[in-house]
Amino acid sequence: MPELPEVETIAAALRAAIVGREIAAARCFLPKLLRATEPRDLDDLAGTRILAVRRRGKVLIIEAPPRALLFHLKMTGRFDWENAGLPLAKHTHFVLSFAGSDGELRFRDVRKFGFLRCLPCGAVEACDEIRRLGPEPLDIGPEEFAARLAARKGRLKSVLLDQRVLAGVGNIYADEALHAARLHPLTAAGRLRPDEWGRLRASLRRILAAAIAAGGSSVRDYRSIGGEIGGFQTRHKVYGREGKKCLRCGERIRRIVVGGRATFYCPSCQRKKR
DNA sequence: GCCACTGTTAGCAT
């Protein structure tokens, strides 16, 4: 599932593959995938050159001035760099081909929850998908981190998953960060002490950075470009480890549901605050 | 075969 480290990994791979190339054509086979974008808007991309590929939260941004392409992979979206002569894999919904290149970029999404949007480069920061995102967890300072999260009423797990509070944290890294910081997922966000906010921020940063360095976590569907799997799934301490021993204290990892999401934690290391 | 489960976000309900 692409969260921040996975989207960052994909952005890096994409950067190497397409920056500097001139777009020959952009074709979409599933109009439902297009958000605030008319199929004919894609015609404007032909003849433009890829200037940059970047990430904001879990959103991937491809800049080809004067237009930009935004992608959200949701759970099962993925990219492949394929020879243009090969048949399209099942569930391929979008293709970007390039001038003077046998390779093309293909987007597929089994569950069709993902979306893409084509808009002017200058409108990216102000568009709905980007504007309502909170700060990047790797950029935010300690004071703002504590202030933003403490202002929330809900449970720590739900607060970490709220993209308006922090951008890019998903189910896996929320659980891993809470375990590293020894905080119970159901703890009310308003009840943490300053040192606990410090622990949580430090844990989250360390885990996200390590996951990026490892190329993300391939738990189920996530692959980087060309099917490459990540390496961080072998270092998960709680996610997906229900019933197994906590690697810190030996207690059995528990699975509960928080806000409709599977949540893994160690009942011994992560005590609930009243 | 059937059903529960998977994870993200929009949209609706509370």
Next chain:
DNA sequence: CATGCTAACAGTGG
């Protein structure tokens, strides 16, 4: 407003 629940969809595993 804030917080919580669920539909959107398709495939996998029990």
